[in-house]
Amino acid sequence: MTIQGWILILAFVGILLALTKPTGKWLFALYEGRKTPLHNVLGPVERGFYKLSGIDPAAEQGWRRYALHMLLFNAVLMAFTYAILRLQGVLPGNPQGLAGLSPHLAFNTAVSFTTNTNWQSYGGESTMSNLSQMLGLTIHNFLSAATGIALAFALFRGFARREAKTVGNFWADCTRITLYLLLPLCMLYALFLIASGVPQTLAATVDVTTLEGVKQTLAIGPVASQEAIKMLGTNGGGFFNANSAHPFENPTALSNLVQMLSIFVIGFGLTWTFGKAVGNTRQGWAILSAMIILFLAGVAVTYWQEAAGNPVLHHLGVAGGNMEGKEVRFGVAASSLFAVITTAASCGAVNAMHDSFTALGGMIPLFNIQLGEVVIGGVGAGIYGFLLFAILAVFVAGLMVGRTPEYVGKKIEAKEVKLAVLAIAVLPLIILGFTAISAVVTPGLAGPLNKGPHGFSEILYTFTSAVGNNGSAFAGLTANTPYYNGMLGVAMWIGRFFIIVPMLAIAGSLAAKKYVPESAGSFPTTGGLWVGLLVGIVLILGGLTFLPSLALGPIADHLAMIRGQLS
Template sequence: MTLQGWILILVFTGILLALTKPVGVWLHALYEGRRTPLHVVLGPVEAGFYTLAGIDPKAEQSWRRYAIHMLMFNVVLMLFTFAVLRCQAFLPWNGQGLAAPSENLAANTAISFTTNTNWQSYAGESTMSNLSQMLGLTIHNFLSAATGIALAFALFRGFARRQMRTIGNFWADATRITLYLLLPLCVVYTVFLIASGVPQTLAATVDVHTIEGVKQTLAIGPVASQEAIKMLGTNGGGFFNANSAHPFENPTALTNFVQMLSIFVIGFGLTWCFGKAVGNTRQGWAILAAMSFLFLLGVAVSYWQEAAGNPVLHNLGVAGANMEGKEVRFGAAASALFSVVTTAASCGAVNAMHDSFTALGGMIPLFNMQLGEVVVGGVGAGIYGFLLFAILAVFVAGLMVGRTPEYVGKKIESREVKLAVLAIAVLPLVILGFTALSCVLQQGLAGPLNKGPHGFGEILYAFTSAVANNGSAFAGLTANTPYYNGLLGIAMWVGRFFTIVPMLAIAGSLAAKKYTPESAGSFPTTGPLWVGLLVGIILILGGLTFLPGLALGPIADHLAMIRGQLF
């Protein structure tokens, strides 16, 4: 490890903390439906959309109605994307004449982008036309991100409202988030990326000549616009197969730094927005403190392992950090930081190949996802997932002090605890169940490139990434088969929506409750003790649930490595 590496990590964290309140203030304005400076230009667009769609933005919805409208919206989007991909060969802007993806790959991709997972069982530049990238995939990057933030707003209202039966209007929330947050940010971000050298064109290819005089045909397209929302919306799906390790997606150290910031910035801002929504910004800072502690802990371990390198190579006279699968222009520090950022959020973009990390360096991204993508999480999904753990934490605290647990003025009773457990249990049940199935079936065992613990880790990582709606991969797994496309598609859908529905039920239940003022017997939920309890609950649940799987995969892989054995 180097001083420069730690300076990078600390500067990154400091800038994020400085941006938290400004971003949170803007998000809170959207949460409340207040006017912003952008309403002068975009207000008529918003009003026109409501008129065209026949929507009354002031008509509030119960949690059930909110959930039904959200699910219908996402099902229609999924079917639309499937149709676009299957008709790709007959649609315009297909300069390379690419054939349509197979039915199972198109279905997997449609589910993937609908659920904000952006798992890619294909190489983008040789599989998807420019139209498919823009109309089929990039549109989901906006709308799946807007859906996640809208759902966070719904849960915030559950905590903030008193004796009400409604939690907002899904259509109004999603529209405002798209128009006044995601679109403006992406316009500015796209211009920055174009100025940095990222392509933005409807041309499919360009011919170049190397220094040796060899002619090469390079794939290009509308990369910058997809890259911007891919990061801000914590989507992660790359225009190119190499994702943010590709120089056309991530050409410089500056773009790399800005991409990492953009993955986290909305998630950080949502913590402040939550605190403001419930009338106590210290609540939001407490959540952010717990998230930041887990994030920095993961960065420290990953950077330590990648900087230490591989002892087997050291014994062969190859000293230094582990640079296998990394871009030289980023190095070990920026690569390790990026890997933790992208898996602490539900982004899944990569600037290095996680399959080539050291065993424990690669375990941190895996464990981040197994915690439920709550360290910062995806836009919206991270904060509402974290609040599910907060409900369990106050329940445990209530048991210890012998009182009915309370959180931000709402009593947490058996209904909320049961729903929180139901939502949290989805992750381990599907991850471990599908991993076990794939380790005994011939179709599953045909996928991993490696044998032994690392091969097991490739399967475990794939289902962890799918259920956690992350989308990154230990790329040694051959996933473009009917078996993996089908099973991973189911995992992505369950991981997204089987968590959302119980969460919305909690929001509806909390909104109907009356406010309970804090008393001398209330457990404080803004200080170091509360932050420690939150971190402990998250680590214990994640650790106890997934430790056996980690022991069979990355930990066994690490022990073999230090004995000089490579699989």
């Protein structure tokens, strides 16, 4: 590890802290449905959309109706994308002349982008036409991100409202988030990327001659527009197979920093928005403090392991950190930081290959997803996932010290605790269940390229990434098969919507409750004790469930490495 590396890490956190309140204020205006400076320009567009679609943005919905509209919207989007991918070969906007996708790959990809997972069992530049990238995938990048933020708003209203029967209007929330947040930011972001050297064209290829005099044909396309929302919306699906390790997606050290910042900036802002919504911004800062502690701990372990390198290679005379699978442009520090960021959020973009990290260095990205990606998390999904843990933390605190289980003025009762447990239990149940099946059946064992603990890690990471809606991978596993495309598609759908529905039920239940003023019997939820309890609950409930599987995979792999054995 180097001083320069830690300066980068601490500067990254410092910039985000400076952006937290301004971002949170903008999000709060959208949460309340108030006008922003952009309403003067985009207001007619918003009103025109409501008029054409017959939507009354003032007509609020109860949690069941909110959930139903959200589910139907996403189901229709998935079917639409599936049709585009299957018919790709006969649709326009296909200068490469690429054929339509197979049924199992089209299913997997449609589910993947609908659920904000953006898992890719294919190489983008060799599989997807420009039309499929823009109309099928990039649209999902916007709408799945807007859905996540809208769901966070619904839960915020559950905590903030008193004796209410509604949690907002799904269509109004999604429209405002897309129109006044995601689209404007992505337009500016795309212009920055174009200026940095990222292509934005409808052409398919360009012929170049290298410095060595070798002629090459390079794939290009509408990259910058997809790259912007890929990062800002924590989607992660790359235009190219190499994702953000590709110089046409991530050309410079500055673009790398901006990409990392853009993954986290909305997640940071939403913590402030939550505090403002419940009338006490210290609540938001307490949640953010717990997230940052978990994040920095993960960065420290990954950076330490990657900087230490591989002792087997050291014995052979190859000194230095672990540069396998990393871009020389970015080095160990920036690659380690990016890996922890993208898995703490549900982004999945990569600027280095996680499969080539050291055993413990690669375990932290895996563990981040297994925590439920609540360490900042994906846009919207991170904060509502963390609030589920907060509900359990208040309940546990009440049991331990005999205090009334209350949180931000709402009494936490058996119903909310059961629903929170149900939502949190989805991840370990499906991750471990599907991993166990795939580790014993023939189609599952055909996927990993490595044997032993590392091969098991590849399978475990695959289903962890799918259920956690992350999308990154230990890319040593061959996933473009009917078995894995089908299993992962089901896993992604369950991981997204089987958590959302119980969460919305909690929002509806809390909204109907009376406000309970803080008293001497209330457990304080803004100080250091509360932050420590939150960190402990996330690690115990979110992490220890997976300890046996981690022992069989990356921990065993690490022990083999220090004994001089490589997978």
